[in-house]
Amino acid sequence: MSTEEHRQHVIASSVYVVIWATLMVLTAITVFASFIELGELNIVLALTIATIKATLVVLFFMHLFYSSKLTKVTVIAAIFFLFLLLALSMTDYLTRSWATYPAH
Amino acid sequence: MATSDIEIAEHNLQHHFADMDQQRETSTFGMWLFLVTEIMFFGGLFCAYLVYRATYYRAFVEGSQTMNIWLGATNTAALICSSLTMALGVRCAQTDNRKLMTILLIVTMLFGLVFLGIKAIEYHEHWTHHQFPGPNFSFPEAEANGVNPQNVQIYFSLYWAMTGLHALHMIIGVGLVLWITIAGARGLYSADYYAPVENVGLYWHFVDLVWIYLFPLLYLISKKHSG
Numbered sequence: 567m568s569t570e571e572h573r574q575h576v577i578a579s580s581v582y583v584v585i586w587a588t589l590m591v592l593t594a595i596t597v598f599a600s601f602i603e604l605g606e607l608n609i610v611l612a613l614t615i616a617t618i619k620a621t622l623v624v625l626f627f628m629h630l631f632y633s634s635k636l637t638k639v640t641v642i643a644a645i646f647f648l649f650l651l652l653a654l655s656m657t658d659y660l661t662r663s664w665a666t667y668p669a670h
Numbered sequence: 671m672a673t674s675d676i677e678i679a680e681h682n683l684q685h686h687f688a689d690m691d692q693q694r695e696t697s698t699f700g701m702w703l704f705l706v707t708e709i710m711f712f713g714g715l716f717c718a719y720l721v722y723r724a725t726y727y728r729a730f731v732e733g734s735q736t737m738n739i740w741l742g743a744t745n746t747a748a749l750i751c752s753s754l755t756m757a758l759g760v761r762c763a764q765t766d767n768r769k770l771m772t773i774l775l776i777v778t779m780l781f782g783l784v785f786l787g788i789k790a791i792e793y794h795e796h797w798t799h800h801q802f803p804g805p806n807f808s809f810p811e812a813e814a815n816g817v818n819p820q821n822v823q824i825y826f827s828l829y830w831a832m833t834g835l836h837a838l839h840m841i842i843g844v845g846l847v848l849w850i851t852i853a854g855a856r857g858l859y860s861a862d863y864y865a866p867v868e869n870v871g872l873y874w875h876f877v878d879l880v881w882i883y884l885f886p887l888l889y890l891i892s893k894k895h896s897g
Binding site: 577579583585594601603609612613615616619620624626627633636640643652 | 891
């Protein structure tokens with residue numbers, strides 16, 4: 567009974583350590599970037615770094631990079647629906663001040 | 671494969687699965703489906719955050735000034751370190767290294783407890799400064815800067831709700847890791863059967879993931895007192 571070829575992909579320890587080091591460096595960058603006044607770009611930079619970190623965690627710590635297509639599609643669908651929730655809500659709230667209504 | 675491993679594998683194969691691989695993939699897929707519901711669960715709070723931040727940006731800046739960035743950054747680092755030890759712990763389960771797995775899982779719990787300890791210090795600080803939403807809420811700095819304290823209260827409502835829900839997940843996570851540590855030390859897992867370790871790992875990383883977004887959104891809004 568040999569199930570070696572079917573077993574889940576075992577990622578080298580060094581990969582995990584490299585991902586960890588990258589996450590730590592990105593955390594340091596995001597903290598120091600917050601002390602520089604960039605105006606609107608502050609939040610864009612912070613969320614970009616957070617998304618890079620999240621992607622690394624999902625792909626490698628959570629093994630999505632090596633997972634089945636079914637799992638990948640499921641995660642992509644989740645992100646899509648989260649985006650839908652946030653984006654459609656904001657199309658309402660952010661545009662309320664655009665229109666002017668006649669006084670009743 | 672050692673005889674005992676085959677016994678463990680056969681003992682753990684439920685009758686409605688064809689083989690161990692199908693069983694493991696099914697359980698991991700189920701865990702991902704659960705995490706999808708968790709994403710939408712936290713997503714509602716993130717959406718509320720987005721709406722109120724867009725509406726009361728200056729109040730959010732005021733509120734975020736009370737956050738200790740260094741405690742928040744230390745907690746972020748603690749969670750990232752715990753994710754590394756968790757990932758390596760799962761790897762030990764995959765490679766049948768029981769002793770190292772037990773050590774790594776204990777270290778994971780310790781990092782988790784460090785996070786919760788620092789969070790408790792922060793909560794205590796906010797509580798004693800009346801920065802908890804409710805009748806005793808007070809934020810005198812707001813009026814000096816021309817911001818309605820009621821709107822700062824919205825920031826703190828979201829702060830407590832989001833970090834509180836996250837902390838609850840951390841407490842549950844530590845409990846789950848304790849469970850697989852004990853089960854792992856008793857030799858219930860092998861390279862052919864370690865789905866609980868893998869799935870608790872997925873949960874742990876997900877909780878880390880939520881914090882990766884909470885930290886910049888709640889602590890690092892702006893260092894400048896201006897809208």
